Amino acid sequence: MRDKKMTGYHAASWNEPIIYELGNKGRRGSIIERIEEEVEAAVGDVVEHLPDKMRRKELPKLPELSEPEVVRHFIRLSQQNFGTDSGIIYIGTCTMKYNPKVNEALARSTKIADIHPSQDTETIQGVLEIMYRLKKWLCEISGMDEFSLQPRGGAHAVYTNANVMKAYHKSKGEIDQRNEIITTIVSHPCNAGSPAAAGFKVVTLYPDEETGYPDIEALKGIASKNTAGLMMTDPYDTGVFDPNIEEYVKIVHEVGGLVAIDQANANGILGILRIGDVGADLCHFNLHKSFSAPHGSCGPGSAPIGVKQELSKFLPIPLVEFDGSNYYLDYDRPDSIGKVAGFFGTVPCFLKAYAWIMSMGLEGLGETSEVAVINNNYLIKKLLKIRGVSLPWGKQHPFRLQEARFSLEKMKVDTGVGTDDVNRRIVDFGVQKAFTSHEPWIIPEPFTPEPPETTSKEDLDRFIEIVRQISREAYTDPEIVKMAPHNCSISKIDTSPSTDPKKWAMTWRTYLKKNKK
Secondary structure (H helix, E strand, O other): OHHHOOOOOOOOOOOOOOOHOOOOOOOOOOOOOOOOHHHHHHHHHHHHHHHHHHHOOOOOOOEEOHHHHHHHHHEEEEEEOOOOOOEEOOOOOOOOOOOOOOHHHHOOOHHOOOOOOOOOOHOOOOHHHHHHHHHHHHHHOOOOOOOOOOOOOOHHHHHHHHHHHHHHHHHOOOOOOOEEEEEEEOOOHHHHHHHOOOOOOOEEEEEEOOOOOHHHHHHHHHOOEEOOOOOOOEOOOOOOOOHHHHHHHHHHHHOOOOOEEEOOOHHHHOOOOHHEEEEEEEEEEOOOOOOOOOOOOOOOOOOOOOEEEHHHHHOOOOEEEEOOOEEEEEEEOOOOOOOOOOHHHHHHHHHHHHHHHHHHHHHHHHHHHHHHHHHHHHHHHHHOOOOOOOOOOOOOOOOOOOOOOOOOHHHHHHOOOOOHHHHHHHHHOEEEEOOOOOOOOOOOOOOOOOOOOOOOOOHHHHHHHHHHHHHHHHOOOOOHHHHOOOOOOOOOOOOOOOOHHHHHHHHHHHHHHHHHO
């Protein structure tokens, strides 16, 4: 009888050329009819109306294919791709859950897709109403007073919050003095990188070896008149929620700093804890994680930021507001840090998040988190029975929230097989690599699977059996793992960085020039 936990997988493998290498000269997918004589007579030669500098000197060099050839090309590429509709995805700290197809249908409706952001606001009242209601719901979910929907992703949101902090301290006449941001090493790396990009000096706290938390006395020792704020992730990327957060907030507030809590890992606390209630001044959510808009290359990203009332005047313009009869975009905000992105945000993500919250309700949001936490702790219990797998701070924190950062250090020492090897081998079983989001490597050979609430027990058991199989291979025939992947369209590749600009070709035109074709 076939083992359902180890269902065979082999990706399609097409020797598919680049689309520019396909087709034949003169081939067309469709033929556009000539313009009617009456229209031509009335309009004249359109090209003659274009300024000379805007006219092409020659026709664009586009691929020349029939419609079936185009369809086959992209179908073949899609068969070599992988996503939640293909198999299991367990990228830790990214919450890649199932995205309801009804939400996708809504976002692709012509009522949304055909709207242009430069339209008069009177003609997009429905979209603005969705945005307005969404920001109000995010306020309620987070405990914040106001939200901007503009930032396009987590790092962008943290950068925007860093600039809000900067504007706040500038308004107090303290911007030259307050030039330090405190963060923790187990937070998302952007909690250090983004404020550094905004011009702050970053001071990093490391976890205590016994508890996995930053030491309170250490924070007291570095918090000073130079502290602009604390920017950290809670729950951490280790899956641990830091219960000292209220004490951290108190320490930073006492020296005049602000506290921004990265809520990209909120999938385990939705409807259960509001970060604003523990004293945070700023936060952000990732709609493309916790709120079920697709994550990754087909996202796109969206990471609204929330602030307490005192900071709302510094938020990016425009904010969506309602005057009792009309929704409008408020640009009249003299203290704003200005625009941080084009137009007013990623509308498809807003609609998907809006639809998801509407369908879940407050009770459903809480259940989402409860099931995600149950799934994760079931996975912890089972994976820790597998040879070579351990859980740092496991005795202090055997219970984790939406993820857990395991270590394969023992497997690496015993067999030479480490995280990177397992990462490649796991793809051979039809599972997206689970361990990409664990920088920096303060935990040796880390891997961080994250099963969201939409993962079934059957899929959990299948993942567990796959890791067990890879462990057996590592301890009996490690070359199988080290030479992986075997069942994918692309075999093991050289991941070393290319430092030779002569080899770089970012476009097909550049490739042709460098290869003199």
